[in-house]
Amino acid sequence: MGNPIITLEGIGKTFKVAKRAAGVREAAKALFYRKHTFVEALKDISFSIREGEIAGYIGPNGAGKSTTIKVMCGVLVPDEGECRVMSYTPWKSRTAYVGQIGVVFGQRSQLWWDVPVIDSFELLRDIYKVPETRYRKNLAMLTETLALSELIHVPVRQLSLGQRMRCEIAASLLHDPRILFLDEPTIGLDAASKIAVRQFIKTIHKEKGITVILTTHDMNDIEALAERILMIGKGSLLYDGSLDELRGRFGSSRTLTVDYRDCSLPVDIPGAVRHSWSPQQAVYSFDNGKISLADILARLSEQAEILDVAVDSKSVDELILQLYKEHQI
Ligand SMILES: Nc1ncnc2c1ncn2[C@@H]1O[C@H](COP(=O)(O)OP(=O)(O)OP(=O)(O)O)[C@@H](O)[C@H]1O
Numbered sequence: 001m002g003n004p005i006i007t008l009e010g011i012g013k014t015f016k017v018a019k020r021a022a023g024v025r026e027a028a029k030a031l032f033y034r035k036h037t038f039v040e041a042l043k044d045i046s047f048s049i050r051e052g053e054i055a056g057y058i059g060p061n062g063a064g065k066s067t068t069i070k071v072m073c074g075v076l077v078p079d080e081g082e083c084r085v086m087s088y089t090p091w092k093s094r095t096a097y098v099g100q101i102g103v104v105f106g107q108r109s110q111l112w113w114d115v116p117v118i119d120s121f122e123l124l125r126d127i128y129k130v131p132e133t134r135y136r137k138n139l140a141m142l143t144e145t146l147a148l149s150e151l152i153h154v155p156v157r158q159l160s161l162g163q164r165m166r167c168e169i170a171a172s173l174l175h176d177p178r179i180l181f182l183d184e185p186t187i188g189l190d191a192a193s194k195i196a197v198r199q200f201i202k203t204i205h206k207e208k209g210i211t212v213i214l215t216t217h218d219m220n221d222i223e224a225l226a227e228r229i230l231m232i233g234k235g236s237l238l239y240d241g242s243l244d245e246l247r248g249r250f251g252s253s254r255t256l257t258v259d260y261r262d263c264s265l266p267v268d269i270p271g272a273v274r275h276s277w278s279p280q281q282a283v284y285s286f287d288n289g290k291i292s293l294a295d296i297l298a299r300l301s302e303q304a305e306i307l308d309v310a311v312d313s314k315s316v317d318e319l320i321l322q323l324y325k326e327h328q329i
Contacts, residue, residue: 002051005179005211006072011081013042013067041067042078043235051178054205054212056226058219058320060329064235065215066105069183072213073103086178099128102172102210106184109164110171111156117167118152121174128175135174142170146200162193169200179211180204186218198224219316231320233329243316248289250322255312256284256296263304272296 019035020027041064049055057065070076071083074090074097083090088097103110111120125135143149146166156164165185172180182201186194198221205212214225222229223243231239239246256272259281266277271291272284286296293311300306314322 004048005051005086006049006213007082007084008048008068008072009046009082011042011045011068011071011078011083012040013064013071013076013078015039015041040235042071045081045232045235045237047230047237047240049211049213051211052205052209053228054201054214054225055228055230056222057213057215057230057232058217058222059232059238060324063232063329065232066183068232069103069181069213069215073101073181074098099175100178102175102177102180104165104168104172104180104182104185106165106182106187109156109168111164111167113157114155116153116155117148117159120156120167121152121171124171124174130175134176138174138176139170142173145203146170146196162189162196165189165193165197166200169197173204176208177210179213182212182214182216184216185214186216186221194218194220201225219320222320223316231323231327233324233327238327238329239323243319246319246323247313250314250319252288253285253314254288254293256286256293257310258282258284258297258300258306259308260300260304260306265303267300267303269296269299 015038016036017039018030019037020030045064045068057068059065067076071078072085072090074088074092074094077091085097086100088100090097110124111117112123121139124130130138143152146169148166148170151159151163151167156167159167169182169185180201185201186197189197201212201214202225204210212225214221216222226243228242229239229246230237262279263282264279266274266282268274269284269286269291272286275283275285282300284296286293297306297309
């Protein structure tokens with residue numbers, strides 16, 4: 001893994017929001033005095049991302065994910081703290097900076113709605129001043145890997161969500177950015193489109209070594225892509241680690257169901273808890289840290305001929321939910 005490419009130190013952002021009271025009288029009063037409340041969207045956020053990492057940025061609704069992405073993209077200026085991305089402060093020298101990053105907001109489009117996709121691509125080529133040969137090469141690669149050949153001559157408004165998302169991702173990569181920010185790239189997509197998007201992100205990361213920051217509510221995205229998870233809740237960073245570390249913390253308990261040919265007596269296995277038994281099937285739970293699956297099966301096979309085994313671990317959704325509960329968010 002490379003050197004730090006993104007560094008945030010003590011980033012804070014508070015939004016001032018006008019308070020609206022119900023009723024005509026209150027609305028009239030509001031013309032003269034407006035009451036405000038303050039929303040602390042980010043509180044003292046610090047982390048750094050190394051070049052070539054894929055980091056999943058997760059947290060419940062309203063946690064501050066999009067606000068952080070907007071700060072890192074230079075769309076929002078924080079009230080306090082430092083943010084360095086490559087050699088840039090994102091909200092300064094915007095023109096040079098945007099040429100180095102790709103951004104996809106799942107809920108917003110960077111493509112022009114009424115014109116064919118290829119026209120938007122050409123406009124982006126001109127905005128980012130991509131040399132013609134490089135543009136042609138990238139366009140050919142993206143068209144092939146994202147299966148766009150049927151789509152690029154169609155106006156964006158006629159595309160389905162999944163088709164548009166493939167075009168959005170291509171648009172964000174035409175200029176060979178070093179970092180790709182993806183804010184909910186699989187939102188609203190069907191299962192096949194989600195898998196296609198994940199597969200493409202994996203490929204582009206592997207082939208180009210691009211750094212990826214991904215926000216999502218879909219834990220399958222995290223499981224498929226993120227080597228590292230950053231979790232934010234109520235504006236504060238609450239977890240920074242790998243999925244495996246999270247499994248070690250909450251998810252080491254597994255359930256084993258084993259089918260065997262007639263076994264007349266229940267088998268006790270030190271380190272595993274037996275939950276049910278019959279001459280054909282037994283269910284155990286065990287902790288990876290205490291006894292391995294291989295050891296349990298070895299003990300069982302001394303007593304009976306094993307026909308089939310099934311092992312369940314906690315799903316990523318369950319692990320994340322446990323983390324949310326631990327932090328009461
Ligand atoms: N422009 C804004 N004006 C006022 N409040 C805002 C603005 N943008 C965000 N907020 C508030 O800041 C908080 C964090 O919002 P943000 O969009 O970053 O959350 P999020 O984690 O991306 O949520 P979601 O998963 O729902 O997209 C929320 O309370 C939100 O209402």
